[in-house]
Amino acid sequence: MEPTKIADNIYSVGVNDWNIRDFHGYSTHLGTSYNAFLILDEKNVLLDTVKDGFSKELLDNIANIIDPKEIDIVLSNHTEMDHSGALPHVMHRVGEDTPLYCSKMGLKNLQRHFPHKWNYHAVENGETLSIGKRTLTFMETRMLHWPDSMFTYLNEDKILFSSDAFGQHYAGNEVFDDETQDAIMLHAKKYFANILMLYSKKTIKLIDKVVESGLEIDMICPDHGIIWREDPGRIINAYARWCKAEPKKKAVVIYDTMWHSTEKMANAVVAGLYDAGVEARPFNVRQSDRSDIMTEVLDAKAIVVGSPTLNNQLFPSVADMLTYMKGLKPQNKIGGAFGSYGWSGEAVKYITRELEEMKFELPVEGLRVQYVPGEDALAQCVDFGREIGQAVMAA
Ligand code: FEO
Numbered sequence: 001m002e003p004t005k006i007a008d009n010i011y012s013v014g015v016n017d018w019n020i021r022d023f024h025g026y027s028t029h030l031g032t033s034y035n036a037f038l039i040l041d042e043k044n045v046l047l048d049t050v051k052d053g054f055s056k057e058l059l060d061n062i063a064n065i066i067d068p069k070e071i072d073i074v075l076s077n078h079t080e081m082d083h084s085g086a087l088p089h090v091m092h093r094v095g096e097d098t099p100l101y102c103s104k105m106g107l108k109n110l111q112r113h114f115p116h117k118w119n120y121h122a123v124e125n126g127e128t129l130s131i132g133k134r135t136l137t138f139m140e141t142r143m144l145h146w147p148d149s150m151f152t153y154l155n156e157d158k159i160l161f162s163s164d165a166f167g168q169h170y171a172g173n174e175v176f177d178d179e180t181q182d183a184i185m186l187h188a189k190k191y192f193a194n195i196l197m198l199y200s201k202k203t204i205k206l207i208d209k210v211v212e213s214g215l216e217i218d219m220i221c222p223d224h225g226i227i228w229r230e231d232p233g234r235i236i237n238a239y240a241r242w243c244k245a246e247p248k249k250k251a252v253v254i255y256d257t258m259w260h261s262t263e264k265m266a267n268a269v270v271a272g273l274y275d276a277g278v279e280a281r282p283f284n285v286r287q288s289d290r291s292d293i294m295t296e297v298l299d300a301k302a303i304v305v306g307s308p309t310l311n312n313q314l315f316p317s318v319a320d321m322l323t324y325m326k327g328l329k330p331q332n333k334i335g336g337a338f339g340s341y342g343w344s345g346e347a348v349k350y351i352t353r354e355l356e357e358m359k360f361e362l363p364v365e366g367l368r369v370q371y372v373p374g375e376d377a378l379a380q381c382v383d384f385g386r387e388i389g390q391a392v393m394a395a
Pocket of ligand 1: 078080081082083145146164223224
């Protein structure tokens with residue numbers, strides 16, 4: 001990625017990771033970017049770095065603008081290695097004594113990641129730093145999504161450097177929202193569903209606080225994907241909507257199958273849901289990636305899960321999906337459990353337990369069918385789906 005001027009004396013100097021397809025378990029079908037920013041003023045600031053392995057590209061991008069040795073301040077909004085991995089190379093090149101600004105938790109976490117005795121400056125929430133004609137304001141955003149996470153606001157330019165928030169795992173030649181198609185919102189939605197959903201309550205509080213404070217934002221620069229300059233309100237409003245977990249009349253039927261019996265049940269459940277007026281779609285967990293399924297879960301009201309029983313247990317792929325979903329804490333959902341079995345049939349009981357632990361409302365008792373569902377059993381599955389659909393429509 002070529003360095004790009006995003007405002008007067010402010011440059012995007014990060015890199016594209018075109019070929020990454022698995023970001024710690026999150027499927028990145030179009031890669032991702034690790035964004036970093038260079039602000040030139042009386043004190044030149046490098047804001048965030050990139051993943052290790054891309055250090056040379058980052059330093060080359062900076063060198064296209066200034067000699068990296070002219071950087072006076074390095075600023076870390078977030079410790080996770082996709083943004084800090086290049087720090088040892090950067091600090092070596094810029095100068096090991098260069099002040100390294102971070103949050104208080106950032107200080108602790110960076111010290112636990114790197115053995116180097118860098119010239120740390122831990123900042124307070126709301127603290128400001130003059131860099132010449134411009135002032136940076138630091139905003140602690142703990143657990144959005146790590147304890148060390150913070151935003152940095154550039155007062156005079158009204159630019160919010162938002163770390164992971166408002167990001168998208170997307171690598172492209174486009175830099176700004178107005179250069180992309182609407183599809184970018186799908187990447188932003190997937191990012192929220194898989195990274196931030198479990199912090200929805202904190203996120204909405206932060207958004208409300210920012211709105212109440214009247215903070216003017218002309219541009220949002222996240223650490224992944226495109227920059228929001230045409231309409232930053234669009235992504236802020238989308239986050240507010242996603243945080244409030246106000247789902248559509250939509251159902252996601254998640255299942256795996258051994259000999260197509262649970263699959264037949266899943267398709268009949270979908271037919272019943274649709275019959276009740278609910279948009280519904282089946283997802284076989286071995287054909288769809290769990291992070292894509294979670295994107296669908298985000299705005300669905302009903303999550304219906306099916307599993308065969310294997311060795312008295314849930315089918316492992318379904319257990320994997322349930323574990324992943326539970327960690328992301330979806331709110332305000334209706335659930336249902338079903339599955340085919342041979343002789344013991346515990347899977348439906350275990351799915352029900354997981355859905356109850358996620359505090360899903362379960363309007364219908366779990367449905368089990370022994371071996372291959374015949375006509376009557378499939379009709380029962382349609383009824384089961386219809387009843388869940390009616391609960392969705394009544395919600
Ligand atoms: Fe993009 Fe939390 O790192």
